[in-house]
Amino acid sequence: MTAAGNHQASRTGRRLERAGIRDVAAAAGVSITTVSDALNGKGRLPDATRRHVREVADRLGYRPSAAARTLRTGRSGLIGLTVTTYGEEPFTFTEFAYFAEMARAATSAALARGYALVILPASSRHDVWGNVALDGTVVIDPSDHDPLVTELVRQGVPVVSDGRPAGSLPVHAWVDNDHEAAVLGILDHLAAAGARRIGLLTGTTTDTYTRLSTTAYLEWCERVGQEPVYESYPAHDPRAGAVAADRLLARPDRPDAVYGLFDPNGTDLLAAARRYGLRVPDDLLLVCCSESTVYASTEPPITTLSLQPRRIGTAVVQLLIDAIEGVGGAHPVQQVMPTELIVRTSSQRRAHRTTVSHPRGPAGG
Amino acid sequence: MTAAGNHQASRTGRRLERAGIRDVAAAAGVSITTVSDALNGKGRLPDATRRHVREVADRLGYRPSAAARTLRTGRSGLIGLTVTTYGEEPFTFTEFAYFAEMARAATSAALARGYALVILPASSRHDVWGNVALDGTVVIDPSDHDPLVTELVRQGVPVVSDGRPAGSLPVHAWVDNDHEAAVLGILDHLAAAGARRIGLLTGTTTDTYTRLSTTAYLEWCERVGQEPVYESYPAHDPRAGAVAADRLLARPDRPDAVYGLFDPNGTDLLAAARRYGLRVPDDLLLVCCSESTVYASTEPPITTLSLQPRRIGTAVVQLLIDAIEGVGGAHPVQQVMPTELIVRTSSQRRAHRTTVSHPRGPAGG
């Protein structure tokens, strides 16, 4: 049997012509339908035919066209990932560690279910959003009445958000930490360690995380009868953080414990403490919210609150894919994930239990 | 076996029917061709018709189907981004800061030219690579004879790598730092600051960065007649880094200056120095390669080498899109980017200009 339909040898002769499904069909001596069924495990075919077709397809290096498949099935296997931006850069500076971890987990989770992640900007002049076929989208920290989310939902694209949607954003589901509980837990922890006046380093932005955390702090203060002591700064500006930390410790009503809401606050507060001759944890207890491992080896190591971005990333993607594939119910799902307080020296006034005593070098330096 | 059971779901019923190009054509009273031409700025049409069509399209909320467009044009506007993985996680732990910055810059650059980035695993059981239509791919630190890269190139997909391709990987272009020059520069810098014996904290992995840097170090040692003093550890294990830092400072031939090749080395070395009662920079000069801003506010601030991931991410994407669009020549391009040494207190023996003197006794145990 000589190959029929081989006449399209050099169409334009330019590029390496990728083998299409009909080339496989011709080479295997079957129809296009049979090839499709054999490769996708559908239809009614004897195993012999299936094997034969697969073998021929492999030999030709056949790869189904993703575009054609998407067009036909309406599924692209692509999930958008976007984070609200402050300014023109697509990602927020202060969210790096969180974002990187979250994205990594989300990528893994998506991959395990056969999807890939597309990084997209929350806003853009060029309409990239319209140019890519998305089965759904993960939105990190959507802002109030986010026009992008509204538009996506209007188009029927499932949207799941990391962080409670502010206002009445019509997302299909969301995942978030219990920020109030986290803050209250930290404040109790600090109080238990002997803190009399706990300060807060917070942000001027209006996102949900900042708002909920600050509110919880103020509530706690009112409950225990402490005067609130806090400084705010624009969270996307790293320099402003250092200044705010300094300001907080320069106040006449200087706190003897501080919780910083953002990742770099730990080092900033530590540096400020040094400038004012405050020993940590003896004169000042310190906790900050961070995913960074550097706080394990600062001097002293700093207690951190982890938002567990890995868990969140995984959960968000699972929820989204469930929505895409119509697994879950039609009603919106909200999922609250626990946080983890990693207690280190900076918030323990009594003992340093984390490190063992270390023998000094025999030949002292 | 399963019955078809495919419910057509009333044609005009539940699902929001997206308007297609022919709906626009019908509504505007023109042909499909005219709509396409009007919206894409092609063909010969009077402005009046163009405006009319655009208006109708807007009114209907028309969005061209990305899948159909991709199928027709052969361009998806999607670029793959992958990083070689050590282990099962898609990203390397130690590359977080670098990766996050690089990805951010790459996303921006791609976006500016109308492309979006897809995060993909370097290896995977599920063949996600085959399921997404990519115009090209960025590969971070490809390993020797990377099968993925080979396959992509075989399929005619342009590949540009961040980092020199090891072996004879057939990438279309690559971008890398001048690692030898960077290391030599740092060693000279340390020597000029008074270092007599410079140590190196390096990795056991065989990637190009580690290899080139280590080689440059050994070369420099031979040139100036210093006995090499270095410790290696698996770079993906953060705990191993702390141990290796400790080992390096515990050696009988303890160095009086150290360069650490990986991001966390700075804090690890600082912690180790404290354990051995070594003052930085008086007893020990410190430099590490990092993109993290925390080193600006450690005590003391640590000199870092920045690989400038933003520049690299931008350059890689530009090169790739040039290759995709056939702008550049057909021959492979290699582009070497400069590094930046951010000099801080930890590598300056003479003066502490950044901080005032702090009255503190001998470091506590």
Added chain:
DNA sequence: CCCCCCTGAAGATAGGTTTCTGCAAGATCG
């Protein structure tokens, strides 16, 4: 012995866009 069902596989269509080709009518020119 006839009919029906079941197996195995081919034919045809749809999915939405871009673009090549074609065509009519008005404008221009010899």
Added chain:
DNA sequence: CGATCTTGCAGAAACCTATCTTCAGGGGGG
């Protein structure tokens, strides 16, 4: 005034796959 060019737009092919429908033939049940 006829021929050619230009303008404005329409028709239809092609992109590649998945799936719905159809069909031939063989075997089992009535």
